[in-house]
Amino acid sequence: MSSLQCDITLTVNGETIRETVEARKTLVDFLRDDLGLTGSHVGCEHGFCGACTVRLNGVIVRGCLTLAVQCDGAKVETIEGLSDTGECADLQTAFETRNALQCGFCTPGMLLTAQELLASDRVPSREAIREHLSGNYCRCTGYHAIVDAVEAVAKARAGSGT
Amino acid sequence: MKPAPFGYAKARSLDEAIGLLGQQPDGVKLLAGGQSLIATLNMRLSEPRLLVDINGLHELSGIRLDNDHLVIGAMTRQVEIERSADIARHAPLLAKALPHIAHPAIRNRGTIGGSIAFADPAAELPACLTALSAEIEIAGPSGKRTVRADDFFKGLFETALGPQDVLTAIRIPTALADHRCGFDEFARRLGDYAIVGLAATARANGAGLKDVRLAYFGVGATPVRASRAEVALAAGDLDKAVASLSGDIDPQDDVQENAAVKQHLAGVLLRRVAKQMTEARS
Ligand SMILES: Cc1cc2nc3c(=O)[nH]c(=O)nc-3n(C[C@H](O)[C@H](O)[C@H](O)COP(=O)(O)OP(=O)(O)OC[C@H]3O[C@@H](n4cnc5c(N)ncnc54)[C@H](O)[C@@H]3O)c2cc1C
Ligand code: FES
Ligand code: FES
Numbered sequence: 479m480s481s482l483q484c485d486i487t488l489t490v491n492g493e494t495i496r497e498t499v500e501a502r503k504t505l506v507d508f509l510r511d512d513l514g515l516t517g518s519h520v521g522c523e524h525g526f527c528g529a530c531t532v533r534l535n536g537v538i539v540r541g542c543l544t545l546a547v548q549c550d551g552a553k554v555e556t557i558e559g560l561s562d563t564g565e566c567a568d569l570q571t572a573f574e575t576r577n578a579l580q581c582g583f584c585t586p587g588m589l590l591t592a593q594e595l596l597a598s599d600r601v602p603s604r605e606a607i608r609e610h611l612s613g614n615y616c617r618c619t620g621y622h623a624i625v626d627a628v629e630a631v632a633k634a635r636a637g638s639g640t
Numbered sequence: 641m642k643p644a645p646f647g648y649a650k651a652r653s654l655d656e657a658i659g660l661l662g663q664q665p666d667g668v669k670l671l672a673g674g675q676s677l678i679a680t681l682n683m684r685l686s687e688p689r690l691l692v693d694i695n696g697l698h699e700l701s702g703i704r705l706d707n708d709h710l711v712i713g714a715m716t717r718q719v720e721i722e723r724s725a726d727i728a729r730h731a732p733l734l735a736k737a738l739p740h741i742a743h744p745a746i747r748n749r750g751t752i753g754g755s756i757a758f759a760d761p762a763a764e765l766p767a768c769l770t771a772l773s774a775e776i777e778i779a780g781p782s783g784k785r786t787v788r789a790d791d792f793f794k795g796l797f798e799t800a801l802g803p804q805d806v807l808t809a810i811r812i813p814t815a816l817a818d819h820r821c822g823f824d825e826f827a828r829r830l831g832d833y834a835i836v837g838l839a840a841t842a843r844a845n846g847a848g849l850k851d852v853r854l855a856y857f858g859v860g861a862t863p864v865r866a867s868r869a870e871v872a873l874a875a876g877d878l879d880k881a882v883a884s885l886s887g888d889i890d891p892q893d894d895v896q897e898n899a900a901v902k903q904h905l906a907g908v909l910l911r912r913v914a915k916q917m918t919e920a921r922s
Contacts, residue, residue, distance in 0.1 A: 482647055501648035501691070504678070523641060524679035525746060537719075537748040543678040544749065547648050548671075548693060591745065612830040613743025 486550040490515070491559030499546045506530040506541030508549075509556060517557035517586045521615070528614030531587035532556050538594050557586035566593045568634065572627040580618035587614050592628045601632045643681035647690040651697060654779055654806060660692045661804040662781060670694055670806065672715060672754035675746050700753070700808055703727060712810045714753025719744070721752060730814040733772060733821035733839060737764045740823075743831045753807045756792075759799050759862070762833040762896075764825070766793055767863040770855035771821070771839040774812045780805040793862035818844040820920050822913035825858075826905050828896070834858045835896045838909040842917050848876045849917055854910070859891040859902055869910060878914055882907040 487496045490513060499508055504523075509515040509532065521529035523542045530541035533555040560566050566589050572578070579585045588611065595602055595610040602610070607628050608621070616624060651657035661668050667689035671677060680686045694700060700715040703724050710730045712721065721727050722738035741747060741755070741764050755765040756776065769776070769789040776787050780802055787800045794800060801807060815821075825837030836858045842849040852873045854866040866888035872881035891902035 482645055484648060500645065502643040502645050502681070504642075504682070507642070523682045525675060525742075528743070528745065531745055538745045539749050540675070540745055542682065543674050543746075545648070545671075545674070545678065545691075548674075548695065550650075594744070609739075609830060610744055613745055 484547045484550070486547060488549045488552050488554055490554045491556060491562065497546075501545065501547050503546045504530075504542050505532065505534070505539075505544040505546050505549055505554070508546035509541065509554070512546075515556050515558050517561075519583055519586060521583070526613075526615070527584075528587040528591065529584055531590045531614065533590060533594075538590050557589060560590065560593065566590075569593060569596075569627065569631050572631045573624070576623050576627045576630070578619060578623040578627040584614060584616040584618075588616065588624060592624075592631075595628070596632055596635065601636045602629075604629060607632075641682055641684055643678075644684055644687040646681075646688055648693065649690060650693045650695075654697060654699070654808070657692050657694055657697070657806055658779060658781055658804055660690070661806070664689055665803060668692060670757075672757075673717065673750040675742070675750040676754065676758045676760070694806070700806075705730070705814070706811075708814050710812045710814050712752055712812070714756075714807045714809055715751050716753075718742075718747035718750045718752065718755070722747060731772065731812050732815060732819075733768050733823055733841060734765075734812075736821065736823040737768050737839060740764055740825055740827070740834070740837075741831075746831075752810060756810065757799060757801055757807050759793055759797055760833065761796060761861050762835075762837070762858040764823075764834070764837060764839065764857065767837065767839040767855040767857035768823070769810065769812075770863040770865065771841045771853045772812050773841075773853065774810055776800075776807060777809040777811065778805050779808050784808075786811070789863075790865075796861040798861075816843075820844055820849060820917040822916035822920075824909050824912045824916075826909070833896075836891070836902050836905045836909060838906070838913050839863075840913045840917060842874075844920075845874075847918070848874070849914075850874050854913075856889055856906060856909075858896070859889045859906060864889050866906075866910075873910075873914060878911065881914070882910050885910065 519529035521527035532541045669688040671691045671693045701713045728735045774789045792800045820842045822840045825834040842852040852870040855863045868884035869881040
């Protein structure tokens with residue numbers, strides 16, 4: 479009933495995965511070490527930086543504050559999945575053209591977080607963008623370019639009616 | 641860092657969770673949203689032998705009306721409270737406070753029961769429940785009981801919960817037409833725990849206020865009622881209320897700020913929150 483190792487079945491980016499994991503393994507370590515999905519990054523490991531952001535059953539969560547065993551039966555999506563489906567291709571392009579990344583360590587987390595904001599608030603204010611991204615740290619850009627990129631995509635999406 | 645090894649059990653019922661908590665005194669912890677617990681495990685500040693996951697217990701989740709009370713299940717996520725129309729209408733103080741808690745990805749997972757059970761002295765929800773005269777429902781090996789928020793927070797990270805207890809729900813009297821509430825805090829960055837914060841409720845009394853409840857957080861080991869200031873504010877004397885805070889709260893230096901600054905900020909918050917309550921129209 480309780481054990482140090484558990485069998486889990488989940489879907490990751492649409493693919494069914496069956497694995498045995500240690501109970502103490504966090505979701506982000508499972509994705510990176512067991513599945514080789516290294517797009518989700520590990521920064522602080524205690525919830526502060528947002529580098530490990532992934533989607534669990536449709537909402538963004540901290541990959542370092544969720545255990546892999548808790549994802550039995552769940553649907554997990556990472557930046558690799560979003561890139562493959564093209565769901566946030568416009569955000570990715572805007573980040574690139576507006577220099578909203580330098581080293582790129584924070585970028586996967588930023589993209590997932592921004593994508594969630596734009597799904598619920600079509601044209602958020604700069605204030606709302608800053609608020610929604612407040613849990614994602616970037617040590618390179620100073621945030622301005624990131625807010626610019628998200629704002630531009632929001633306007634473009636609203637303009638093209640998608 | 642990575643956590644020390646532990647076992648994991650997903651509880652299928654409340655009784656099973658309570659039973660598992662009794663198996664290894666001190667070595668078992670409930671896992672709710674994990675947003676405080678897993679951080680402490682990762683830092684090895686805590687090394688339990690077994691985690692009992694209560695995320696599958698749907699009976700502990702959800703917001704419902706029960707006559708003149710709002711009942712919020714312990715496993716209700718912070719984000720659900722933030723977005724709930726029932727909360728906005730019947731417990732507007734919570735709707736005001738929620739955006740100040742952490743960040744969206746954390747509120748997607750973090751639960752109200754976890755926040756209350758964890759009882760961080762700088763957390764918003766314990767103070768809100770104190771201001772709202774809420775009751776906390778608990779299930780344990782000897783049955784169910786209800787504890788008033790005023791009696792629930794015992795000390796630093798210490799509550800009325802025993803080692804085998806599960807916090808099951810929170811009961812809040814629904815806001816009447818004359819209900820007034822106010823909330824504000826100072827934090828270094830958006831989403832950080834507060835340096836000082838204030839959650840308040842009152843009832844309108846003509847242009848003034850009565851039944852004022854002021855619950856400060858970040859100024860002591862638990863939420864702290866400012867009872868002298870409550871009396872002064874109900875008497876319509878805001879300056880006296882601010883002055884009497886020096887007898888009501890006794891903040892200590894901490895990692896965030898020194899005591900004198902906290903004491904000053906408490907007065908600034910009282911003026912802001914009093915204004916929210918007197919200017920509100922229902
Ligand atoms: C970066 C960051 C910033 C944060 N900022 C804030 C903030 O500004 N304000 C704030 O209030 N919080 C903040 N938090 C904490 C967050 O709100 C947590 O979600 C919350 O404190 C704990 O809720 P949880 O559901 O995640 O509980 P867990 O982490 O799962 O559990 C916390 C503790 O409570 C116990 N517990 C949980 N549920 C129950 C229950 N039903 N019965 C009995 N015991 C129980 C657990 O055993 C554990 O000991 C922050 C967290 C992070 C990572
Ligand atoms: S690694 Fe998860 S928030 Fe920093
Ligand atoms: S681009 Fe380097 S941390 Fe953001």
